[in-house]
Amino acid sequence: MNRRLTLINPAYTRLWLGQAISSVGDAVFSTTLVLWVATELAKGRSWAPEAVSGVVLSTGLAVLFVGPLAGVFVDRWDKRATMLRTEVFRGSLVAVLTAVAFLPARDLPIGAWLVLIYLTVLTLNAASQFFNPARFSVIAELVTGEADRARAAGIAQATGQVAWIIGPPLAAPLLFTVGLQWALLFNALSYAVSWVAIRSVPAPAGLVAEQDRKRAERKSLAKEFTAGIRFFGGNRFLVALLVLAVIGQLGIGALNTLNVFFATRNLHASAQLYGYLGMAMGIGGIAGALCAGRVVEWIGARRTTWVGLLVSGSLLVLYSRQSVFASGVVLLFVFAVPLTMLNTAMSPLLLAATPREFRGRVVAVFYPVTQLSSMLAAVLAGWLAGSGLRGFAGSLAGLRFGPIDTIFTAAGVAVLAAGLYARSALPDPQAPPAPAPDPAPAGAGAEGTS
Template sequence: MLGVLRIRDYRLVAMSQLLSSLGDWLLLVAAPFFVLRLTGSTLATGAALAAETVPALLIGPVAGVFADRWDRRRTMVTTDLLRAGAVALMLVVHRPGQVWLIYVALVAEASFSQFFAPARKALIPALVGRGAQLGAANSFAALVSGTVQLVGGPIGGALYVAVGFAPVVAVDAASYLASAILIITVSHRPASAEPRRASATPLRRFAGELRAGVAHVRSTPALPTLFTVAAVFFVGNAALTALLVPYIGTVLHAAAGTLGLLFAALGVGYLAGAPLSRSVAARFTTRTITIGSLATLGAVFAATFNTHDISWDLALFTLIGPPAVCFLVTVDTFLARSTPDHLLGRASSAYGMVQAAATLIGMLAGAALGQQIGIRTTMNLAATAVAASAATAFLIPRGNSPDSINTNEPAPEPSAPHTGTDGHSERRL
């Protein structure tokens, strides 16, 4: 898995992911606490968390079209700079009447991220190829996410307590600037763009490109089923997430610090799951991995939230990470291998929109049902939904997996840029 870091351009992109993700996690902890301190309102605090969900639903499909149309490297650099500016807006907030600026900043940051994320996902196959190195790159991305999740939350909380909100905001903005600098140094350049139809209006051209992305997702064998499986999983997972704090307070009767410990345990599981996902991908098909990982997750969730003991929950939270990483990496790799480069931004955005919509539905349903029928019953229903996603995965057709597509494609040389057929470096993240 670590061998993929020999590819210079991918190494730069991975470093940018580490820096910007770490900054995000610092702010993820600090911003809600800062809003709560200014307003004393739990509703206002919840709005700070929800502010980043809406852009994925409204902007995601649009962003995917432009991620495929624009130079992906330039898109990432531009959005990093814009995200740094959006985050810096929070530095002027000092009074309760200015809290709305935090919401504006969070929505703007999330909106720009909708352009960054598909550009990044679409760039990775161009940097590492679509064979074994693609799975290694996705596994390493999961390793980075696990590391950030393990240390980001505790560091963010500690920084907020030690130095206040403004320095945390400054660190997050600086992480975006550092990410932009790293991506600027990437040597990869796009191949020649598709010729544009002069007769088409901008709106008709956009609609046509959007339809092409939808048509690809709908017509690719197994991809619609995999999206459905993922949607069911994210609904159940989000419902559990929405009830995690009430579960800690009313079921475990534990302090708020327990949440940080559980997230740290989850991060340990993600770290263990990254190399495991690489090994599993080399031995089993997408269908088998999806069924097995989701069935395991359903069982672990059921055990975790029926134990009602902090020590056992900490141990069980570490077991959530490996099957979760295996599933998420498998979907990302399947999507990249089954999608041509010129459609990958749109396909990635479609997946992101499915994830955002399912997450929003799951959180709302979890919160509402937890109030009506109880936290424990709702969490068991959510765990059942995750198990149902494993059952749905049996509908993935056999023999239509792109697991072997392009696996003979050579990866880029570690020390040289991967160039297109026209002599220019290909587009990248």
């Protein structure tokens, strides 16, 4: 492959290319379903918002309930084969929904359409809980070194941001000009492209050897799941990273839920301008992700994490005091840069602290917990703004406070506190990771599930 077109190494580049196309397909798929439910199935119905929220809820349920157990199986299975089979399954599932979508919408009751959509989204995201830890393990073998792993994480975050910039504007024309089925078919084909890209990457030798050892030492499903939880809970580094990630979700959850109200009330902007705030964060996220590898190489992943928390917490507090739309846009762009850098820096730290045989289970605990914390933060922020601090007004040192800016300020202070905690809680990066628990004798797993 032409060196100018290579990201980190050729194998990683091929894997990235497939995932980039698949990510755009996922963005088109998600946006298409939301638009179709809102503008066709539930058009003019009082329960339209609830119908749309069911799509989001289906995603969250898959992450929370399938994710933790999926890691046990991923640690048992061939990682590359798991990725390939998952892409076949997901592509086939979307292809089935595409075929059904050729039916006129009136041929099925609205309830049947909604159940079909929710089950498809739930199953697709359940399959993703197997794919994502497997990809994490494969990338860990393909990319070595803290700086390169940070670059890989940064590239992945930037790719995800770009996919969500490209996907939604592409989904609407596809849906309203050529129809639902063709928008869905786009996603099915994106899984096929991803399969081809994964197939072109040779199986990492380290994972093949690990798979052979795991097969010889197979234990019961319950024992392996318990061993993963015990390992995670006994590793100070992993626990500290999880605490930091959970606290970091406070700021994001508050922004995602309340920023539209902050824009209209505090920044005195029209609702039509709200999209520019999201665009500013998206561009800042891309900039931060692309710069993260160089910053980690310069100051290290551990320092990037705690400095990023301190800077982003301070910027969130500063954003909460804004009253002019233009300054709010600029601050959100700047805020997204260190926030994305610290999220990127956590990836090599997570890899360094996790032995190969536990990677699937660690990822399957880490990300569902952060997903749950993000959901809870959003719910808490909404409740505080709508009920808990409703009508709140006060002043301190000449500064006036209302409900939304108070919530943003509190979230920023929490992120600042997390940065101070990270500086002392994250162990020395030169220290070796905690050893994995001793495996049980080979015969101990005779009763296990395969």
